[in-house]
Amino acid sequence: MDNLYDLIIIGSGPAGLSAGLYGARAKLKTLIIEKSKTGGQIVTTHDVANYPGSVEEASGPKIIARMVEQCKSFGAEMVKDAIVDVDLNDDIKVIKGEKSEYKGKTLIIATGATPRKLGVSGEKELTGKGVSYCATCDGDFFTDLEVFAVGGGNSAIEEGMFLTKFARKVTIVHRSEKLKCARSIEEKAKENENIEFMFNTTIKELQGDGILEKIVFENTVTGEITEYEADEDDGTMGVFVFVGLDPQTQIFKGKIDMDANGYIKTDENMKTNVDGVFAAGDCRIKMLRQVVTATSDGAIATISAEKYIENSLTHLEEATI
Structure with missing residues (x-):
C-alpha cells in the first residue's frame, strides 16, 4: 500500500x-x-x-x-x-x-x-523582455508602444486586434501574401486604423541589450533583409508570436x-x-x-x-x- x-x-x-x-x-x-x-x-x-x-x-x-x-x-x-x-x-x-x-x-x-516558437536568434533571451506569446497576459505592458504580431490565422488576427487596446500601432507580420483567418475577421482587422500589415515577411532575428530594441525582417519573396529599431523615445517595442x-x-x-x-x-x-x-x-x-x-x-x-x-x-x- x-x-x-x-x-x-x-x-x-x-x-x-x-x-x-x-x-x-x-x-x-x-x-x-x-x-x-x-x-x-x-x-x-x-x-x-x-x-x-x-x-x-x-x-x-x-x-x-x-x-x-x-x-x-x-x-x-x-x-x-x-x-x-x-x-x-x-x-x-x-x-x-x-x-x-x-x-x-x-x-x-x-x-x-x-x-510554437519562431526559432530565431534572440527569441529565447528576450522572452518576457519584449517578446511574448500571450496578448491577454502582457498586452497592458505595451501601452502606447509599437507592437508586431506574428501570424496569419484567426488567433493571430484576433489577438492583434486586442492589442490595439493598448499599443499605439499593431503591425501584423505574415509569411505569405494572404491571411489564413476567416474573411469576417480579416475585414474587421483591415478596418482598424491602428493595424498595419507586413505580408511575405518573416522575422529573422531579434536584438536588444536586456530588452527588445531591434527586429530584423526578411522578405520571403525577394530575400531582402531590413532592420527596424524601436522609437528612440520608447526605447523598446513588442513582438507577440501567434503561430500556434x-x-x-x-x-x-x-x-x-x-x-x-x-x-x-x-x-x-x-x-x-x-x-x-x-x-x-x-x-x-x-x-x-x-x-x-x-x-x-x-x-x-x-x-x-x-x-x-x-x-x-x-x-x-x-x-x-
Missing part, C-alpha cells in the same frame, strides 16, 4: 500545483511529477497583473514558488522524472518514468501546451480521447473518457488558456478525483499492489 498514491498529477504548472494543493489538503496521498522546471509557461512572465488577488510586482516565478510552498506544506510529494508511458486500463493507473514507476488510484494530466500551440500530450495518444490537434477531451468536471483519469489546464480543450482558468481546472479535477475514489474504488481500501 505504501507505493500506491490516491492521486498522481503529471505536470507542475498552475493547473498541476492547484490540483496538488487541493489533493494534499484533502488528505489524499498526492504525488506531483514534473520532468524539468516547475511552473510551466508562467515562469517566463516577469510581471503578472491579471491574476486575481496577486500582489503588486507579482512575477510568474514568485507565484509558482508560493504554490509549491503551499503544496508541500500540506504534504504533497514532488519528484522530477520524465514520463515515457502510461497504463490506464485498470483501476490502478501505472505511470512509467525514466527513473521509476508510479501507481495511483487516479491520474490528473496537467502537462500544458507550449507556444502544441499540447504536451504525445504519450497519451491512443490511450485517451483527444481532438485532431492533440488536446484532451473532458467534460466540465475535467473527466476524460477513461475512468479515474482527469485533465486540467492548457492540455485540454478549452476557450481560454490563462493562469486563472488553469488553477480552476486543477481544483475541479481534484474534487472529481476525490469523489471517484469515494464512489468507485472502495474495494481498493487495503489492496496489496
Whole structure:
C-alpha cells in the first residue's frame, strides 16, 4: 500500500500545483511529477497583473514558488522524472518514468501546451523582455508602444486586434501574401486604423541589450533583409508570436480521447473518457488558456478525483499492489 498514491498529477504548472494543493489538503496521498522546471509557461512572465488577488510586482516565478510552498506544506510529494508511458486500463493507473514507476488510484494530466516558437536568434533571451506569446497576459505592458504580431490565422488576427487596446500601432507580420483567418475577421482587422500589415515577411532575428530594441525582417519573396529599431523615445517595442500551440500530450495518444490537434477531451468536471483519469489546464480543450482558468481546472479535477475514489474504488481500501 505504501507505493500506491490516491492521486498522481503529471505536470507542475498552475493547473498541476492547484490540483496538488487541493489533493494534499484533502488528505489524499498526492504525488506531483514534473520532468524539468516547475511552473510551466508562467515562469517566463516577469510581471503578472491579471491574476486575481496577486500582489503588486507579482512575477510568474514568485507565484509558482508560493504554490509549491503551499503544496508541500500540506504534504504533497514532488519528484522530477520524465514520463515515457502510461497504463490506464485498470483501476490502478501505472505511470512509467525514466527513473521509476508510479501507481495511483487516479491520474490528473496537467502537462500544458507550449507556444510554437519562431526559432530565431534572440527569441529565447528576450522572452518576457519584449517578446511574448500571450496578448491577454502582457498586452497592458505595451501601452502606447509599437507592437508586431506574428501570424496569419484567426488567433493571430484576433489577438492583434486586442492589442490595439493598448499599443499605439499593431503591425501584423505574415509569411505569405494572404491571411489564413476567416474573411469576417480579416475585414474587421483591415478596418482598424491602428493595424498595419507586413505580408511575405518573416522575422529573422531579434536584438536588444536586456530588452527588445531591434527586429530584423526578411522578405520571403525577394530575400531582402531590413532592420527596424524601436522609437528612440520608447526605447523598446513588442513582438507577440501567434503561430500556434502544441499540447504536451504525445504519450497519451491512443490511450485517451483527444481532438485532431492533440488536446484532451473532458467534460466540465475535467473527466476524460477513461475512468479515474482527469485533465486540467492548457492540455485540454478549452476557450481560454490563462493562469486563472488553469488553477480552476486543477481544483475541479481534484474534487472529481476525490469523489471517484469515494464512489468507485472502495474495494481498493487495503489492496496489496
